Amino acid sequence: MIRIDRVSRPRILHEVSFEARPGRVTGFLGPNGAGKTSTVRILLGLDRASTGTATINSQPYAALPRPLTVVGALLDGSGAHRARTARAHLRWLAASNALPRARVGEVLETVGLTEAAGRRAGRFSLGMSRRLGLAAALLGDPPVLVLDEPFNGLDPAGILWMREFLSRCAAEGRTVLLSSHLLDFPVDDVVVINRGRVAAHGTLAEVQGDHGSLEDAFLALTGAASW
Structure with missing residues (x-):
């Protein structure tokens, strides 16, 4: 469970x-x-709010003793040093949270990077970097996933795979929070933010309302088209 409560930043x-x-x-x-x-x-403790709270399973991120086992996060890029191989990057992350080394191979297979495990991160395409970042997020088999623009850089096959992956994670009972300016992915609940304020939130049907589609609702609420 993720809860954002009256969070503000000047x-x-x-x-x-x-x-x-x-x-x-x-x-x-x-x-x-x-x-x-x-x-x-x-939410991930990388910036501070002036007021309000942001918690994951009722705790702030900084209070989680082994964060990778609770929440997996995908932000910009892969987080890997350009000179490190994908395998080496994931191994040190696993060690930092006392996770078994075998988990590295499992997540590389999950995201389709097994054959690229020995390649240096600096040679990865944008799409491969996103997959490596997702592998890192999955290392601890966390019940919560926070994904920021996960479709960036993915080819059509990668986008299809990501959509199926998101649905599978939800079906497994995970909490999935996905931030995006795109709308073409499976979603149960919607939060629309515009100019730093929540413009609407609720189930997909509630946010769509009488607009007919999520894209039409998004346009009406923000005045901005999605791409």
């Missing part, structure tokens, strides 16, 4: 509140610059 966020629940994909949607990444960074 000139960026204004009393942002919503929940992401287990067994559901929550789409955190908004145009570029709306405050999505700032909210995610506060």
Whole structure:
């Protein structure tokens, strides 16, 4: 469970509140610059809010003793040093959270990078870097996933795979929070943010309302088209 409660940050966020629940994909949607990444960074303890709280399973991220076993996060890039191989990057992450080394091979297979495990991260395409970042997020088999623009850099096959992966994670009972300015992915609940404020939140049907589609609702709420 993710809970954002009246989170504010000067000139960026204004009393942002919503929940992401287990067994559901929550789409955190908004145009570029709306405050999505700032909210995610506060949730993950990378930035501080001036007011409000952000918790994962009722705890702030900093209080989690082995965070990779609770929440897996995908932000910009893979997080790997350019000179490290994919396998080496994941091994040190696993060691940092006392995870078995065997888990490295499992997540590489899950994201389709087994054959590239010995390649240096600096030689990865953008799409491969996103897959490596996702592998890192999955290392601890966490019940919560926080994914910021996970479709960036993926080819059509990769986008299809990601959609299926998200649905599978929700079916397994995980909490999935996905921030994006795109709308074409499976979603159960929707939070629309615009100019640092929550413009709408609820189930997909509730947010769509009488607009007919999520894209039409998004346009009406933000005045911005999704791409």
